[in-house]
Amino acid sequence: MAAQVKLYDTTLRDGTQGEGISLSVDDKLKIAEKLDQMGVHYIEGGWPGSNPKDMNFFERAKDLSLQQAVITAFGSTRRPDFKAENDPNLQRILDSGVKAAAIFGKTWDFHVTEALQTTLEENVNMIYDSVYFLKENGIEVIFDAEHFFDGYKHNARYAIETIKAAEEAGADCVALCDTNGGSLPGEIASIVKEVKKHVTIEVGIHCHNDGELGVANTLEAVNAGAVHIQGTINGYGERCGNANLISVIPNLQLKMGIQCVTDNQLKQLTEASKYIHELANQIPPNSQPFTGKSAFAHKGGMHVSAVLKHPETYEHIEPEQIGNERRVLVSELAGQSNLLFKAEELGLSLDKKDPAVKETIEKMKAMEHKGYQYEAAEASFELLIRNGMGEDHDYFQLDHFKIITHKEKDGDFTTEAVVKVNIQGQSVMTAAEGNGPVNALDHALRKTIGEYYPLIQEMYLSDYKVRVLDEAEATASKVRVLIESSDGKDTWSTIGVSGNIIEASWHALVDSIRYYFMKQQHQLKRAEPIASIPNAGVKNH
């Protein structure tokens, strides 16, 4: 089924105006490929007239093999009293080699006279000439009507005149911009309806999220007849961001019945959202609608039993439709049903009446009180349950460790860790260097343990996160360390909390190894070869 609306993504241009968002050209190329796979129709790559980095992107984007998406350049109408063919900004669009361009122009009379300092007629001419020039050069043109909604509220006649000029010059689409993000859904709907009476070309919508209404305003515009939808992935963008396509797409497709992408592409939504968060170096908000980690997570005990019976009770769509999944959280609010559900997931059959179940809940609460949060560290949680059930996964015991960080006069920086552990009755001591104290500790620990359990070579740390819990205490505050580990197939997360970042990291590291050994033993039934026990006494490496 063909898409009924066109998705115009401006993550690479408007998105990078967001505070803390910075993308290299390599990042931008990777994101462009992902957007194409997602089913986006236009990818606004940048503003070639303003930024040499953007021109480099357009150069390299020519080598991408995209399925459907059209790489688009951003720019503005010509300057007052210039000829379009002499305008350097329009010329850069031609130089970029794109097949489509979005150019913005003024539609609010006040801005024409105040900011541009030109006449209302000249502004209309600027729009007409610029669109005409690009069309003459074979480029598909989207006219971005800047400040359209504010302009329309102040002088509707003039605002309409500007977009009609774009239409007459041959523009393929006029995108109405709520540039400062302040409009309300009702205003957007009624103004889009009015515009539809005056122009016959495609009408588009470009919203910002300053009123926390970016998605709603976009949906209202589509209800009112807009068929070209601008936005960014995860809502990145200046100030409070742009309309979030990650929420717009499933609302349109699953709730309003308006086809945007294929069902298979929709199933990639969660993965795409996370991938782009990663490239933009943003922590994905847990509570992000649709694709967040918490979007289908159930915490309250009563909710959990209900949702297992009837998912629609607390889930507005099926998480699978957008590639997300249901989760049941473990926390101090957890009723017994959460814990039992969790245990069942882990393949443990717990007896409700077992006092060990109650004890485990108590232990968990005590740990949470210290700052542990098992929601994000399911491997540590599983160890806690299994310990509670009497299982023992102490493959090694710490004797002591020491970490020395040294900064020399010449700026050289070294970190060494010395670790002594007891393994199978033997004391083993070793030292290793690292890039920072935790890295050195990790290296030394792996070296020590590897002698007895070569299995450790199969696993590695894949992610490391630090969260300061009581920031007001500054450098003496408590930190929570989350470590994600992987063996190339599976990943698992462990946690440590302490006033000392090294100690917190140690706990998470140790849990990570214990968990992996436990899992492998279960599968391999202790088939994993273990090095023969060397002579008694300390072994030095």
Added chain:
Amino acid sequence: MAAQVKLYDTTLRDGTQGEGISLSVDDKLKIAEKLDQMGVHYIEGGWPGSNPKDMNFFERAKDLSLQQAVITAFGSTRRPDFKAENDPNLQRILDSGVKAAAIFGKTWDFHVTEALQTTLEENVNMIYDSVYFLKENGIEVIFDAEHFFDGYKHNARYAIETIKAAEEAGADCVALCDTNGGSLPGEIASIVKEVKKHVTIEVGIHCHNDGELGVANTLEAVNAGAVHIQGTINGYGERCGNANLISVIPNLQLKMGIQCVTDNQLKQLTEASKYIHELANQIPPNSQPFTGKSAFAHKGGMHVSAVLKHPETYEHIEPEQIGNERRVLVSELAGQSNLLFKAEELGLSLDKKDPAVKETIEKMKAMEHKGYQYEAAEASFELLIRNGMGEDHDYFQLDHFKIITHKEKDGDFTTEAVVKVNIQGQSVMTAAEGNGPVNALDHALRKTIGEYYPLIQEMYLSDYKVRVLDEAEATASKVRVLIESSDGKDTWSTIGVSGNIIEASWHALVDSIRYYFMKQQHQLKRAEPIASIPNAGVKNH
């Protein structure tokens, strides 16, 4: 002017269902006081029938002296085939001593028969009896109509029957709940309008944000006649959260002309939002609408020059109305106008043509390439500019430092730092212990420097944040450390980036001290007494 709608805050109950949100009773009491100051009318404190911690809150909340807000308890209708007076859940509401309660009941026929496993009539009786019982005991009652919108779509007649039962039993308000957060604004508006035809008591609205429409749905309900508004501060809540009152309030008051709070209370909105983020231990999202740090931040060079002339161009409201402020960001996208604006803010008069200005931009870009972000570290940025202008603020030079972290067999954990610096031509060496490596380094450095610059006693570190930049590299990844310092009056932020967390912290620490000394020298014109120079050679402490 009296409020035209009533604000019902459920941060303390529904908010704590959010993943990662956990509040102590002390936190809840502090938040309750803040909500009252903000002008909230009802504070839902918890569910006394489900949680002993909540009962403790109600006990202690009696000692709060609130201006206006009514502490409210949450609960459910009686169980099937019980008498209301024998229902333990309703009894707990009485025990909690509140003047108002919200009780939820089923309105979706399918849930009555499937989840409650009772008849449709018994459910209506349960609603009637429970409301009647609480009213008879002198309690103001809000009936939370659970799953109302979904229920109405499936069986409108029955859904209306349930809320009419609440009305007949004396309920003061019926709050319509979009429990799974999946409704669209148009659906909310038309269903609220229908409900208004059937009941005469106050109609309320309770939305969730699963479709990123929580705020829009709430505003549409108000447009359709709802006058009681439920939500949470910062939108905390299960899954994707509840309707965010921090966005609902200014939209209603500043855009729709519906009075919620006083103008002075509105000016506290930003501070209240941040305060509650802090108590809930949440990192405030920069892009949070209205109150976020980036909500009125301008990054693109062109925007900056426009916004300084005509703020309404890129600002939907005046930031002062809600206690936020305009910021101009420094970044690789920065045009010259940003840098000059920033310099002017700092009281530096830069000459556009000065080659030092260009060099500073280049230097800044190189540092940003390494992972520095000056947006959040304006003190480090000021040092960078001033250095670029030829100023020298090297009050001390590092010779070397060493940090030793030791974990003993018995679990004891110690960290010591040894620092040697050169100050005014002298070498000074000292050692100190700390709670973690950075804390030890901070202590040792302050001890060393304090000998020569007693001024350092006036400042302290007030916040410490760590961000892993390339998390995929795990413990060998680059980290960015942000330190906030304070002298009790002013605060300033500095940054360090390195593969080693200790080195990154060192850079941020040193910048923090250099900045403070520079500021004090400017104000005090070198009047600060500096200890006399001791004999040459290393001084040991």
